[in-house]
Amino acid sequence: MNRKAFTLIELLVVIAIIAILAAILFPVFAQAKAAAKKTAALSNLKQNAVAVLMYNTDYDDVFAQSAYSMAPSGIVVPGSGAQIFSIYDAIYPYTKNKDIYMDPAEPKAIKWKDVLASIGLQPFQNGGNTIEFASTAINFAVFEDPSVPPNLAGNDPVVSESSLSTPVETAMFFSARYIGAGVLNPDAPTGTPNYRNPAGPFAAQNFPGTARHTDTIVINFVDGHAKAFKRNAGLPGTAPDLHYTGAANIIKAYNLPYDVNGIPDLVAEPRP
Structure with missing residues (x-):
């Protein structure tokens, strides 16, 4: 039985159909892949939020510091080579999974190990669970850091969860990346309440919110929920004002990240 071969025209038609499909x-x-990554990022931040609340329950309703030194003094001293115990280390016992600190769309957006190495420090050594990378930054107004001494005005104590008037609107972690160390000049105007923000590599403006999920920034909140916000969508907050040198706006600390608040977006999409 003879089989008729495809003609060139028929073959081209098939190829065209495949190309269209x-x-x-x-x-x-x-x-679908992007949506799956966004869902995973939201799940990770939800787990982080729950871990923070569990930590607070165990530690008298008080949030962990953003970071402190494992040196006997507890003071962060650049160049000392000390291990730095971060907020990620503080909640790790409640997560048991360092991967949830990373966003599947950009898992190593914040090279925590390199940030510390740039000022002569190192991450807390916890064997195979040493946290070297993250994809989220924190709201410094919640996770206070009384251990960072230089160039601070009004270095506040740790924050009590019950002291927050609107937990549902108070951000904790948000999708971000590290863009390099700048120096924060503490020139808060007279009367500015609770002005504080770490200088140098730890300054909040070095960790801009990053819209890596279909132009949205993933954020979790003190009440435990997580949500994706459109860039420049406007995020309500409850904290006293902070003043940053060179910024045209007075930024509410609980209103992080910056580009949710209408300040020009520093990093809109992931780097290649």
């Missing part, structure tokens, strides 16, 4: 389906697959 690919053009239709590939974007759908890409969107």
Whole structure:
């Protein structure tokens, strides 16, 4: 029995159909993949929020510090080589999974080990659970850091969870990346309440919110929920004002990240 072979025209028609289907389906697959990463990022931040609340329950309703030195003094001294115990280390016993500190869309956005090494410090050594990378930054107004001494005005004590008037609107962690160390000039105007923010590499403006999920920033809150916000969408907050040199705006500390608040976005999309 003779089989008729495809003609060139028939073959070209088949190829054209395949190309059309690919053009239709590939974007759908890409969107599905992006949606899955966004869902995973939200889940990670939800788990982080729950871990913080569990920590607070065990430690008299008080949030952990953002970081402190494992040196006997507890003071962060650049160049000392000391291990730094971060907020990620503080809540690790409640998560038992350092991977949830990383966003699947950009798992090493914040190279914590390199940030510390740049000022002669190192991460807290916890064997295979040493935390070297993260994809989220923190609201310094919640996770106070009385151990960082230089260039601070009004270095506040740790924060009590019950002291927050609107936990549902108070951000804790948000999708971000590290863009390099700048120096924060503490020039708060007279009467500015609770002005504080770490200088140098730990300054909050070095960790801008990053819209890596279809132009949204993933944020969790003190009440335990997590949500994706459109960039420049406006995030309500409850903290006293902070004043930053060179900033056109007075920024409410609980209103982080910056580009949710209308301040020009520093990093809109992940770097390659």
